[in-house]
Amino acid sequence: MQTQAMVEDFFQALTAGILDGSIYGLMCVGLGLIFGVMRVINFAQGEFLMLGMYFTLYIATGLALTALLGPYAGPFAGVALAGLALYAGGYLLHRYLVSRVTGTRAVGAEGEGHYAQLILTLGVALILQNGGLIVFGSTPQSLRTPLSASAWEIGLPFGDSAAVLVNKARAVAFLVSIATTAGLFWFIHRSHLGKALRAAADNPEAAIYMGIDVDRAHRIAFGIGTGVTAVAGGLVATYYPFQPYVGLEFVIIMYAGVVLGGMGSILGAFWGGMTIGLVQQLSALVLPFQLQNVAIFAVFLLVVLVRPQGLYGRSVDRT
């Protein structure tokens, strides 16, 4: 029965990879929006995720949503509100800080303002991380729901009792991630505002001539990117304990996913995140636990070197 155990392990890892991957995918979509539209490397993205976790926790418990809506709907209502709150936060952050070193202001600056953008977002990350430590304390928190500790057992069509366990909290997070990504995809590709965002990303100068307020488009993209990442954070919080430095654990995954997927594409970013989740879980079958993340980097480097435009991106190089 050695083989059956192995096959079972494989399917368990595959399931875990798809579930984790969908959340990573959502995080990457948030970052990809910012990275793709503005070409800004935002180091604070991990901290937005962390804020999403804490906001969800405090909104769900503080606003008595859990008491009002019950232990199932309460936390997820909290997730949605945290997303909205951080949309506003991201919008304002861009309006008052990030815009000073990006967009039209950065033209002509040394390295097109990249240096300043890096430092600025690094500063924001430091403030949020350590400010989080002051405000939230260093004790790991978690947002337990009745779903967190229960699982479905899904039988596999072979073997005697072969089955895969699916944690319910993760399953719900999976569904919410897919729905959010789909919604965002629709928004970017179908709505008027979404088209403006894409135009501002493609060619800011031409977009200005077409009457698009590029700075506003950037603010909105930054806000949405922040909000979506916060939603991903809130979802992670329902099954994963967190503390103020948790962002560091995820920020690399986000960047790896976005680059893997190819910049500037919502679906690409999502699949990039999904790839990371799968690599992480499946590599655990053959590699020691500590080397899971090394596998991610190996795949990341490999893809970047073989296909710099990303797995799912198109080449736009032109001499």
Added chain:
Amino acid sequence: MSGLGARGRITIPLAAIGIFAVAYALASAYVTDQYYQLMLTLVLIWAVMGSSWNLLSGYAGLISFGHAAFFGLGAYTVTLLLTQFDVSPWFGIPAGALVGAVAAMVIGYPTFRLRGHYFALAMLAYPLALLYVFEWLGYQEIALPMKRVDPARYMQFSDNHVYTMLALSLLVAALLISLAVERSRFGMSLLAIKQNEPAAEAAGIDTLRWKMRALVLSGAVAALAGGLYAVVLLVITPQTVFGMLTSAQALVVTLVGGVGTMWGPVIGAAILVPLSETLQARLGNVVPGIQGVVYGVAIILVILLAPEGVFWRIRDRLAARKRPGAREPAPAPMRPIGEVAVSAHAAADRAPILEVSDLSRSFGGLQAVEGVSFAVRRGAILGIIGPNGAGKTTLFNLLNGFLPPDRGRVVCEGRDLIGLKPNQICRLGVGRTFQVVRSFSRMSVLQNVVVGALAAARSDSEAVEMARVALARVGLTDRASATAGTLSNQGLRLMELARAVAARPKLLLLDETLAGLGRQEVEEMIATIRSLAADGTTIVIIEHTMHAMVRLAEELLVLDHGRRLTVGSPAEVTRDPVVIEAYLGRKWVTAGVAG
């Protein structure tokens, strides 16, 4: 601005380094408190680390988030050599530098294929992968063992001043390296790469080789810093040496202090390291995390107030106070460019210098250049005309190596150019300009041209000399010290021409050099191009202005939809009904210019 062709003698920065070292040594001699002594040492170590980052990311503009990889390898080399093999850090630190340099080479070859953000992000992956590998290897936390017998042999001293002195000598070494880079063709090439990599490559700079040298040097210096860090702190963990904060610290001290100047990392470290350490010591227990917040606020404020770092801000202030005295070194005497003797010129007159056969290139489904063949005779001026999208610029990109052709041959003086890199083709004597001027906008006009001269010059001073001659040729001598970004379109076109001419090419590819010029300016440019041709330089020029082209070119090649429509003398071509149909239009005939 710094670099070759900048004013200012080397003695001044050398003296500054000397004064700084003596002052720092004296100051540290007065510090008796162990804790502050450690801080003085750490300032120096992070300044070295910043210098290392600056060598690659500051001068060449390739932002690295992964310098912790080299720092950590240096630290672990020292530690493991000591704990496993009882090798003293006196050998361990240089050995670490070697490991750092080798790691840089291994990392560089694949990673330099990436550009911009992709390069920066890929660099992020290396230290983090190493972090997990070292944790997996079981080196979570290693302490350097105390040596009771002969501690000095193991770089262990009871007097902490010694560590400060060691770090100080390391920093002086790093500063001298930076200075040597800044003042040589090394720094010049990196600066050019930073501002416009394709232009640097086309101007004969082997961009990959210089980037690799910068990374290797940078990796070695970072490993030195890491090695000394291990010796000073005595305990290392993968998190402290490979962690993201280590990479971040390297770039933060440099960015805050000033990018692309050797003093930047020193200023940044001197401000930020004591700030964060003091905050940690004073407030760390009361409000955990407050030091991070204050640190974050501090770097945001600096970046908003001085986006390019403290150094440049102060320099700009001082420069604004001091009225610029418009003192310009006397222009070098004019000297002909080509050394072609007139008699030899006449003899070899009709031999082709460039032969192109069946050259083809497609982009996806679009056949940009298809089966184009032509030859250019030595000393001739060949004009290439054709409507937009005819494949003219693609043809140039194929000729100078920016693009590999799908098939076909390009032979210049008997040498096959296919497969050579643009810088190699440039070194063989093929210069080019661009349709949209590619300047190094933050360098002076002279420095822009020096970049072009480096390929052919034996020494750096010869390059400056050749650049001055080239500037005189195009009549830009009086703007030599102006910043390229301040030039008019004509000035930029002339500067780019001078840059292409500086290395004395045998063949010049000019891509719409007359575009956007006024009538008078066109006349001047035509005269300049003619004088270049008269000196024996063969010229291939793409141009839309038919009137100018008819007067300039001896022969015209007409392209349409990537194919050769015809080739011949201007008189023949302009009467060719096919050409009139495809390109010139009926108006041309009725205007009767060709007659």
